Amino acid sequence: MTTAPKTFHVKSFGCQMNVYDGERMGELMAAEGLTPVADADAADLVVLNTCHIREKATEKVYSDIGRIRKHAAAGGRKPMIAVAGCVAQAEGAEIVARARVDVVVGPQAYHNLPDLVARAAAGAPALDTDMPPESKFGALPRRRRVGPSAFLTVQEGCDKFCTYCVVPYTRGAEVSRPMGAIVDEARALVDAGAREITLLGQNVNGWRDADQNGLEALIHALDRIEGLARIRYTTSHPNDMTDGLIRAHAEVEKLMPFLHLPVQAGSDRVLKAMNRSHTRDTYLRLLDRIRAVRPDIALSGDFIVGFPGETDAEFEETLSLIDEVGYAQAFSFKYSPRPGTPAATMQDTVPAAVMDERLQRLQAALNRDQAAFNAATLGRTCEVLIERKGKLPGQMLGKSPWLQSVHLMTDAAIGDIVEVEVVRADPNSLAGVERVRAAA
Ligand code: 5AD
Ligand code: SF4
DSSP, X not given: OOSOOSEEEEEEOSSHHHHHHHHHHHHHHHHTTOEEOSOGGGOSEEEEEEOOSSHHHHHHHHHHHHHHHHHHHHTTOOOEEEEEHXXXXXXXXXXXXXXXXXXXXXXXXXXXXXXXHHHHHTTOOOEEOOOOSSOSGGGSOOOOOOOSEEEEEOEEOOSOOOTTOOHHHHTOSOEEOOHHHHHHHHXXXXXXXXXXXXXXXXXXXXXXXXXXXOHHHHHHHHHTSTTOOEEEEEOOOGGGOOHHHHHHHHHOTTBOSEEEOOOBOSOHHHHHHTTOOOOHHHHHHHHHHHHHHOTTOEEEEEEEEOOXXXXXXXXXXXXXXHHHHOOSEEEEEEOOOOTTSGGGGOSSOOOHHHHHHHHHHHHHHHHHHHHHHHHHTTXXXXXXXXXXXXXXXXXXXXXXXXXXXXXXXXXXXXXXXXXXXXXXXXXSOEEEEEEEEOOO
């Protein structure tokens, strides 16, 4: 590629932080005068914002590069391809060797994307996986147009070193953004149309300000922003769930009754081998304390089946923990060995067929609990934030305080908050009927 691209498309894989980073890269390229296009196959520049968490996610990027090239070649085009995100960080120059992409940029360096694209257009190597001490955020343009529910990264990186996980290597050490910068960005998001903000971090509840105040201080500051109706945060580590943060769930009305608090496994031996630094019991007692201040809180989690050495009996302990908690929703994964992590060299790996069977049983239990949680909201009235149009004329889709998808017939607009009675509960969504319109 020797000409500068005029159009671009950003495709994000993986976690919500990648969605946020993808939006910021899009804003950056738009500020440089490039036009966003919805179709990756029509863009001069395709940015693949990648995920490295499991092997499958990593392989996706290579198959995507091949597919994009093939489509473009059929139309006589040769788009510039940039690999961003955690695969870029972990594999760096290897991606250029394996897939001959034009640009490789890590998650802490993407403010340099315009420079890298210009370098690539001039035929020069364009790779940046630095983790500079000064943050990229200061170099990004102000947020201008967002939907009613927006993400805001407040913390990045992880110091926990769970033995299966690549995040401490790809995203680096735990760093908190300063309170002032976050509040400014939150105000810009609200001015740009956000009514709900989800604070993001690999260990979001490890966020600290310069005086070592925890996430609750930030939540209280955001609570004072007029026009902001809802606050959420994700992902949290059980060990960083302080008393102050738990209390915020009772004190701050805007803080939604939903908590994603991964436990990963139910057996203490497995938790220890994972270096989770909490036990089954400390996790369960923590949930007791949270439920004591916020009895209706919806709990969510992440689970890994087939960690090296996991026995049938240990897997049963994960099932019994799920029974005990009653999650409103959760994510579950088969263990995937990641290069460079301690678990990747552990012996006694679990056969694929056993992993498959465990995952099926785990997901059946989680689906059962999700359906039960949804059924328990039947007949209740709650507020729904309208996020987009539904498939039927007059139908809108939104979210309940407990993060359930709700569909209803209404003339409310996107961004409105409406009072809704839940009239049907399905395993994955609720149907509602509008009551009185809340003042916007
Ligand atoms: N294999 C499978 N699942 C993993 N996760 C993280 N690393 C791995 C791995 N190597 C899961 C954990 C984490 C979520 C984001 O991804 O459950 O909480
Ligand atoms: Fe990975 Fe554990 Fe850090 Fe979560 S807490 S990002 S699972 S190392």
